[in-house]
Amino acid sequence: MNLSKRIGAGLVALALAGSALTGATPALAANKTDLVLGSLIDVKSWDPSQADIGHMAPLYQAVYDNLILRTPDGKYKPNLATSWKLNADNTEMTLKLRTGVKFTDGASFDATVAKANLDNFIKGNGPQAGTLTGATVAVVDATTITIKLVDPNPELAYYLSTTDSYMASPKALGTAGLKTTPVGSGPYIFDAAASSAGSQEVFTANPNYWDKSKIKFKKVTFKVMSDVTARLNALLSGQIDATLLDTKTSETAKSRKMTQYLNNVDWQGILIFDRAGKINPALKNVKVRQAIAHAINRPALLKALQNGQGELTNQVFAKSSPAYDAALDKTYPFDIKKAKQLLTEGNATGGFDLTMPAWPDPTMNAVLGDQLKAVGINVTWTQVPAADYRNALKTGKYAAGLFQLFQGTPWVAINQMATPNGSWNVLKSTDPVIDRALNSLKDDASEKNLNAQAKVINRFLTESAWYIPFYRVPQLFFAGARVKTANQAQNAIPYLYSYAPTGK
Known part of the structure; x- marks a missing residue:
């Protein structure tokens, strides 16, 4: 059954049954101070060292505070840190900490607790641990810490405002219980009795929270729903207040007067992890990777997967980035003859076998496979399982x-895709071109040199086919009548702090 038929059938079933989620209370009938979000994935561990960006962010934000707050437009505000300053060579940050903050236990x-949490993140094996590799944290006094880096990082504030500085209670930190029961100083308190891993996570407002302006709801529930049709049905029926949809379901949501938040954040494509050929020997040869890039009919994929909505690309940097090079988007035109020639030149005459985890949308697997x-x-x-897909890629x-x-x-x-410890450089690939660029940035992390080296790295990643982008995709987030929110810069979905009731 195709997707449009499944959606139609789902809506008919919804009309007949009245509820697609067993035991769920429709959000529209609940207290208007309740927020119910449809989440694509669930947290695998509440230990802050395991935190990740994207869809994970709002979940951690419910219970944990960061040192620095990132606003929807990408600017920074004080949070548990009231001020911070990087030294001239971007290798040391001094942070002044807020006083009077209590964890829910x-x-x-204080500074000792902040250091313990940062040390926990640095020593952990989480998906973003590489962003602080080798860093050391020192307590200056009860309200001051310093973070010393091995290499310059002019954007340390970004990492401290996203994954690297969620603060857990010192009583819970390092215990096995923290993996399943988070204890933080955040705006909400985890409701273990109402939560069920893989199904829903429930939080109630923290009555003693230090920043009342962040608490817009008495209760926040994340319902884990990997299927987009189920999310659409739940949104239309009022069982959830907001969720991410796609190009195939968005028109139905718009026709039912749901509010759309369009955010062009991501590119989609193939991530080639095994550039050394340890898992699949054929991929060691750059010509084989280039052959894959030429074999892909991007316009056909865009039409089949995104209803034509998106922007074709061959590079991983956005058009707004100083690293962007328009000429690189012409690197890999669809060319079967060229692809076969490159396979022959790359010692893979006739092709080879490649195993990948199935994308949640079977249309992608069918079209790309063909x-x-x-x-x-x-x-x-x-x-x-769709809920485990991201983690599976990182194994x-x-x-x-x-x-x-x-x-x-x-x-x-660069730190996400090109550095040896990059969160998506899963097998820690290296190359002399990347090494020279990174060494240059160690000596000169100025904006001018950063932009210059980013161009070098962008060209290398494209021409060496470490990543094979298809297109830039629109993130189609929708909210019902009772809540409003705001897009978050460089994140697929809004941060939790951005939701507020509309009064309707």
């Missing part, structure tokens, strides 16, 4: 996989 927040098969690349799609088990990555600022993008 009664423990006090395109690659046309040049002799036979894809085996391993079934992975190091797969030579390549499909994903959407946000288009960050030059520094953030």
Whole structure:
């Protein structure tokens, strides 16, 4: 059954049954100070060292405070840190900390606690741990800490406002219980009795929270719903207040007067992890990776997957980035003959086998699989639960996989994709071109040199086919009548702080 038929059937079933979620209370009938969000994924561990960006952010933000707050437009505001300053060479930050803050178990927040949490993140094996590799934290006094870096990082504030500085209670930090029961100083308190891992996470307002302006609701519930049709039905019926949809479901939401928040954040494509050929020997040869790029009919994919909504690209940096090079978007035109020639030159005559986790939308697997098969690349799609897809890619088990990555600022993008410890450089690939650029940035982290080296890295990533983008995709977030929100810069969905009731 195709997607449009499934949506129609789902809506009919919804009208007949009245509720697609067993035991759920429709949000429109609930107290207007309740917020119910449809979440694509759930947290695997509440230990802050395991925090990640994107869809994970609002979940952690419910219970934990960062040192620095990032506003929807990407600017920074004080949070648990009241002020901060980087030294001239971007290798040391001094932060002044807020006083009088209590965790929900009664423990006090101070410099010693901040250091313990940062040390926990640095020593952890979380998806973003590489952003503070080798850093050391020192307590200056009860309200001051310093973070010393191995290499310059002019955007340290970004990482401290996203994943790197969620603060857990010192009583819970390091305990096994923290993985399943978060204890923070944040605006909401985890309701363990009402929560069920993989199904829903429930939080109630923290009555003693230090910043009342962040608490807009008495209760916040995240309902884990990996299926987009289910999310659409739940939104239309009022069972959830807001969620992410796609181009195939968005028109129905708009026709029902849901408010759309369009945010062009991500590119989608193939991430080639195994550039050394340890899992799949064929991928070691750059010509084989380039063959994959030429074998992809991007316009056909865009039409089939996004109803034509999006922007074709061959590069991972956004048009707004100083690293962007328009000429690079002409690197890999669809060319089956060229792809086969490159496979031959790359010692993969006739093609090879490639195993990747199946993308949640079967249309992608079918269309992309056929395109690659046309040049002799036979894809085996391993079934992975949608809620576990992101984590599966980061296990190091797969030579390549499909994903959407946000288009960050030059520094953030480089540290995400190109550095040995980059969060999406899963198998820690290196190359002399990348090494020289990174060494240059160690010596000169000025904006001028950063932009220059970002261009070098962008060209290398494109021409060496470390990543094979198809197109830039619109994030289609929708909210019902009772809540409003705001797009978050460089994030797929709004931050939790951005939601507020409309009074309707």
